[in-house]
Amino acid sequence: MPIRPVLQQIIAKCLLELGVAVVPEQVGLERPLRPEHGDWSTNAALVHAGRAGLAPRELAGRLAELLSVARVPHLESLEVAGPGFVNIHLQTNWLHDVLRDVVAQGEVSYAASDAGGGERVQIEFVSANPTGPLHVGNGWWGAYGDSLARVMQRCGYTVLREYYVNDTGGQITLLGESLLARRRGEEPPEGGYQGDYLAGLADEYAGPDEAAAAGRWASERILSGIVETLASISISFDEWYSQASVEESGAVEETVGILRAKGLVEEREGALWFRSSELGDSRDRVLVRSGGEPTYLGGDLAYHRDKFLVRGFDRVVDIFGADHHGQVASLKAGVEALGIEPERLEVLLGQMVSLVEGGKTGRMSKRAGNFVPLDDLVADIGPDAVRLLALNASLDQATNLDLDLVREQSMENPVYYVQYAHARIASMERVRREREIARIEITGCDLGVLKDARELDLLRRLEEFPDIVAEACAERAPHKVTAWVRRLAGAFHGFYHDCPVLALSGAGDPTSLALMQARLWLVEGARIGFAIALSLIGISAPEKM
């Protein structure tokens, strides 16, 4: 049983006695950064001083008095500090309970929750046009989306990962024209695709000399390459949804019909317009061109109608690059117009990833062919390093990736720091078996002997993990798991260095044996933490390095 909700409940009850009504979940309770501020600290007195009609420090004093007789588990001491914090110091055995909890729940259940309550969520990400190989930016947001899916699954959501395949429209025709030009040994048309990847495809293409067919053929080939690239960094999709299929199904007409019935569509200069400016968009948008072809927005609205109203997702998360932020307002307006509560659609924007090479920063363009393929980066530094790098920063952070530096530092990459910790644990386990050292049941193990600062630090990291995962989920911020696992690795390496387990001196005497057993379980607890976190961020957990 985690201690946080227990403390929150007790504090809420004490506040009630002081004339302040709060729900336990809203009691401010945090783990202070500085150890002298205690194991836990509440700012409740600061927040509620006004309502209680008392000065913050006075309210804090009364709160502390009540808490001292409120049967706080493992309570060591209380103090009022600073402007009115109540700091709670616990006896170290509260952390030993944590270890029992970690081991009891194990890899399957520790740091899992049912916060999502089975809500059906669709996460759409990558969705890069199949007109060329994925570039590094696609990999960045791809890793983010994939890890978000894993985190949300662990928090009780039913998640479906989807890639929207833009397999129709002018760009596919343009791709076909570029391919045919290549085959004839000519320059691609104005604004066409220049990348080298087209050369190989042009040699292979044996179909008719018709742009649409050639484009469709090429985009299928390119898409299967994209599937492989994604698989190389452990990203897979449950669904590849074709834009062409949306348009061919008549869904666009149906969607337009709904909007028309609401009086939000009108004809202007031969095209059909969506009066989105009435719903917060900066201007109106065309849904169907004068030539009868739907615009991207027309297809996209039909697609989102399909997500919510046909397939019935409770919630949809779209992860776009920041260069698509211009379409967010129209999409939101459209979704609202279709009668879907706008909060059910979350659009996350990934800031741009710019690459620096040879001291020069460059913008990637698929058409100009000067982008850096994700495949190249994976080949250079390996899939685990790519994922960790991508999941190191928040989506909001525009990243500057210096390729020279990344290659140079690939052996210094933090991924090895984390994986090495896991490998060390695996190695200890091998030695333990070799020496035929049995691990006794944890129920019969005296964990009270874990008193070293290193041991307690490791326990603290494990204790906070469930909250980290819950936060990463609620804030759609899987990079928090990365930050945590790096901290766990730091705590583990420190422990490993200072606290021998199988190499304890004085082997044989009862004190050492008891300590070894307790440390074996601590190591097992750490292993569980690494295994869960590494799988959430999609990085392998090596047994040997």
Added chain:
RNA sequence: GCCCUCGUAGCUCAAUUGGAUAGAGCAGAUGACUUCUAAUCAUCAGGCUGCAGGUUCGAGUCCUGCCGAGGGCGCCA
């Protein structure tokens, strides 16, 4: 011009969504392997959180205005 996002150590990024003295890694300096993996550990150095106001017990975080960077403003996607 209008709109969106961002600005934190030399570099790449964090920071418990408003908490107490802003933290890691890399790069730099110095030290530690006869033990379970040194891909590790320890110590030092590094900051007016772009600038100026405001809100309050308290601001890197919220509000306003500048400055700077990126992105968007198509019957492209």
